[in-house]
Every structure is written in C-alpha cells, then in structure tokens.
Amino acid sequence: MNRILVGAQWGDEGKGKIIDVLMESTDVVVRSQGGNNAGHTVEVGDKKFVLHLIPSGILRAGKKCVIGNGTVIDPLALIGEIQGLTNKGIKTLNRLFISDRAHLVMPYHRLKDAGREDSSKSKIGTTKRGIGPTYEDKVNRTGLRVHDLLDPKALRAKILDRVLLVNQECRANKWKQVKAEEIISDYLKAARFLKPYIADTVLMLDAFSRKKQSMLFEGAQGTFLDIDHGTYPFVTSSNTTSGGACTGSGVPPNAIDQVISVMKAYTTRVGEGPFPTQTEELGDLLHGMGREFGSTTGRARRCGWFDAVLTRFSTLVNGVDEIALTNLDGLDSLEKIKVCVAYTLRGKKILYPPSSIDDLKLCQPVYKIFPGWKKDLSGIKTFSTLPKTAQSYVKALAELTGARIRIVSVGPKREQTFFLK
Numbered sequence: 001m002n003r004i005l006v007g008a009q010w011g012d013e014g015k016g017k018i019i020d021v022l023m024e025s026t027d028v029v030v031r032s033q034g035g036n037n038a039g040h041t042v043e044v045g046d047k048k049f050v051l052h053l054i055p056s057g058i059l060r061a062g063k064k065c066v067i068g069n070g071t072v073i074d075p076l077a078l079i080g081e082i083q084g085l086t087n088k089g090i091k092t093l094n095r096l097f098i099s100d101r102a103h104l105v106m107p108y109h110r111l112k113d114a115g116r117e118d119s120s121k122s123k124i125g126t127t128k129r130g131i132g133p134t135y136e137d138k139v140n141r142t143g144l145r146v147h148d149l150l151d152p153k154a155l156r157a158k159i160l161d162r163v164l165l166v167n168q169e170c171r172a173n174k175w176k177q178v179k180a181e182e183i184i185s186d187y188l189k190a191a192r193f194l195k196p197y198i199a200d201t202v203l204m205l206d207a208f209s210r211k212k213q214s215m216l217f218e219g220a221q222g223t224f225l226d227i228d229h230g231t232y233p234f235v236t237s238s239n240t241t242s243g244g245a246c247t248g249s250g251v252p253p254n255a256i257d258q259v260i261s262v263m264k265a266y267t268t269r270v271g272e273g274p275f276p277t278q279t280e281e282l283g284d285l286l287h288g289m290g291r292e293f294g295s296t297t298g299r300a301r302r303c304g305w306f307d308a309v310l311t312r313f314s315t316l317v318n319g320v321d322e323i324a325l326t327n328l329d330g331l332d333s334l335e336k337i338k339v340c341v342a343y344t345l346r347g348k349k350i351l352y353p354p355s356s357i358d359d360l361k362l363c364q365p366v367y368k369i370f371p372g373w374k375k376d377l378s379g380i381k382t383f384s385t386l387p388k389t390a391q392s393y394v395k396a397l398a399e400l401t402g403a404r405i406r407i408v409s410v411g412p413k414r415e416q417t418f419f420l421k
C-alpha cells in the first residue's frame with residue numbers, strides 16, 4: 001500500500017505526528033518537495049523531536065527514509081539534523097538516503113532569501129532558509145545538485161562560476177559579498193560526511209516497490225502554499241499537493257493507492273497573505289495555551305476558524321480519500337465554534353477559493369455556528385466516547401470537506417490518536 005500524505009491548509013497541520021503513527025504500517029517514508037523550511041514535531045515518550053528535512057519516519061527503528069529528487073537540501077543543515085538524531089540515539093546510516101538529483105541550497109540562496117525579505121515592500125514572510133532562490137536556480141538550470149558533491153573538481157568550478165554572478169547581484173543590492181573559497185571548503189567537508197547517504201533514489205524506490213514494500217510520501221507545507229494551487233504569490237516554491245509526490249520522487253502515479261489529507265480542527269498560517277477566517281479570539285486563546293508557534297522559525301502562527309472553502313478545494317485538487325483531523329483538543333474551552341462554509345465575493349456565494357489573491361482579499365466568510373463541548377479531550381481514546389457535540393463537529397467537517405475522517409488526534413503524543421472504522 002503506497003500512500004501520499006498532504007496538508008489540507010497552510011501547513012503546520014500536524015503531519016509529523018500522523019506520519020509517525022502511520023509508519024507503524026509502512027516500510028519506507030519519502031520526502032518529495034521543500035527543504036528545511038518545514039518543521040515536523042513528534043513527541044515520543046518524554047522526548048520531543050523537531051525534524052526539518054529528514055522524514056519523521058526516522059523515529060521508528062528499522063524504517064527507511066528517502067529525501068527525494070524534488071527536495072532542496074541545505075547540506076550543513078542536514079548534517080546538523082543527522083547529528084542531532086545521533087545524539088538522541090537514533091541511527092541514520094543505511095536508513096536515510098538522499099537523492100543525487102535533489103538541488104543544493106547554497107549560502108547565497110539563504111542570503112538572497114533574507115535580503116529580499118528584509119528589503120522588499122511586498123514581503124512573502126518566508127522562512128529565510130533559501131528555498132525560493134534554490135528552486136529559482138533549478139528552473140533557471142543554474143542550480144547545483146547533490147551528485148555535484150561527489151565530484152570535487154566539478155563542484156569547485158561550478159561554485160566559482162556561480163559566485164561570480166551572485167556577487168554582481170549582491171553588489172547591486174548592497175548585500176554582503178559571498179566568499180567562494182569558504183563555500184567550497186564547507187561543501188567539500190559536507191560531501192565527505194554525506195557521501196554514504198547519497199543514492200539514486202529513483203532506482204532505489206523502484207526496487208522497494210518491486211519488493212512490495214509499502215511507501216508513505218510525507219508532504220511538507222500545505223495545499224495553499226502550493227506554487228500552482230496555493231494563494232499565489234504568498235506560497236512556497238514547490239508543489240505541495242499530491243501530484244508533487246510523484247514528480248518529486250520518481251515514483252509513477254499508478255503506484256499510488258491512497259491520498260490522506262491532514263487538517264486541523266481550525267486554521268492557521270505563518271507568513272503573509274490573506275486569511276479570510278483569521279480571528280484574534282482564537283489566536284489569543286491558542287497562544288495563551290502555548291500552542292501555535294512555528295517549529296522552524298518560532299513565529300506565532302496566525303489563527304482562524306475552520307475554513308471549509310479551503311479544505312473542499314484541497315480534497316478536489318489532491319484527490320483525498322481519507323482525512324486525519326488534528327488539534328481537536330485546541331477548541332476544548334470554547335462555548336461556540338464557528339466554521340466557514342462558503343465565501344461571499346461581490347455579493348455572490350462561492351464554495352471554492354478564487355484564483356486571484358486580490359479577489360481572496362475581498363472574500364467574506366459565511367459562518368455556521370456549532371456548540372462547543374467544554375471538556376478536556378486529551379484523554380479520549382475512541383470516537384464514540386467523544387462528547388456528542390464534538391462528534392457532530394467532526395462529522396460536519398468531514399461532510400463539508402467531502403472526504404471521510406479516518407484518524408482523529410487529540411494531543412501531541414502517539415497515544416492521543418484514534419482511528420475511525
């Protein structure tokens with residue numbers, strides 16, 4: 001069984017924890033897009049792990065993890081993550097494989113990302129990890145790929161060549177100059193460390209597939225951060241929707257059996273861009289509980305009511321079969337809970353988000369109000385023992401989203417998860 005897992009909203013839906021739970025019945029977990037802009041938090045026993053580039057499946061002993069060709073890899077950040085896991089007793093050698101076709105995030109990509117964000121009047125609110133500029137070089141056909149790390153002479157020549165051009169841009173923008181020799185030395189050192197992890201993962205995944213090993217494609221970010229289907233231009237630079245899992249891994253579409261979408265029982269977003277259901281009431285409540293701070297940048301996430309206009313579109317564009325609903329317990333203390341069932345745009349009711357960001361800014365949510373359950377859900381183990389009001393809320397979200405709910409999560413721990421029949 002090969003499954004793709006995607007985020008239904010703007011990322012941070014709790015995918016890391018769901019992946020960790022699904023890994024029990026999976027052999028191989030694959031990342032196919034994005035880079036260390038992602039942040040997946042998993043709590044196992046009394047240990048908390050925050051993973052950025054390495055798939056969350058690494059926390060399950062013996063499972064294999066692949067970082068596919070569609071990702072962008074900052075080698076120094078990846079080494080830091082590997083060392084962090086090693087220090088916590090997690091083995092990565094012969095379990096973690098990185099695609100030789102993935103693109104390398106270079107120090108000048110990070111510099112450009114931060115430089116643009118700091119000086120631009122129309123900020124995207126990026127994570128400043130260099131993700132956009134790396135994908136830009138990929139599409140421009142001027143990027144460096146992981147296999148370049150394996151050829152020191154070619155790596156040196158490519159870096160010298162690129163840095164000449166990059167420094168012209170730096171001068172024009174009054175950014176600090178980058179030093180080619182420093183980058184060459186750091187990347188050659190990184191290459192020695194990473195060499196045993198580098199593989200032709202397309203052939204490797206094909207071999208796993210032939211051996212009937214089950215694969216789980218771990219989506220990063222969420223549907224509305226997708227470069228094509230998201231709230232452009234306030235998006236990331238890769239395809240976060242289910243189609244991206246195939247192009248980003250080299251596994252063909254006919255090998256996929258199921259798409260699972262992870263959605264929060266409310267909505268959050270980090271970074272800039274319109275957010276029709278954003279409300280301070282929910283933001284103050286969740287931040288006051290110590291929740292909804294970004295695991296990559298520490299930024300307070302913007303919070304809003306559940307938006308079915310978004311999740312309805314997400315079901316359509318991802319081909320969602322089943323939903324994992326997370327953070328239901330975040331709403332425990334509320335008397336009344338609002339759910340956006342449609343938007344009005346220029347006096348017309350619409351059920352799907354408009355393509356234009358300027359139109360999205362004009363959209364007004366149409367709300368349906370649900371009674372709260374005013375009960376601590378963190379210890380609930382089955383759907384039937386949820387308060388009736390919580391059951392009705394969950395059922396309504398499924399109906400509005402157009403797919404069946406299979407998993408409900410009521411806390412950060414593995415045990416705080418239950419499956420619906």
Ligand code: IMP
Nearest residue numbers: 011037038039125126127235236270271
């Ligand atoms: P970038 O991916 O760093 O270029 O950032 C582009 C947009 O995507 C910004 O609004 C970021 O806050 C957002 N973003 C990137 N990665 C994540 C994530 O893992 N979770 C939530 N938002 C993200």
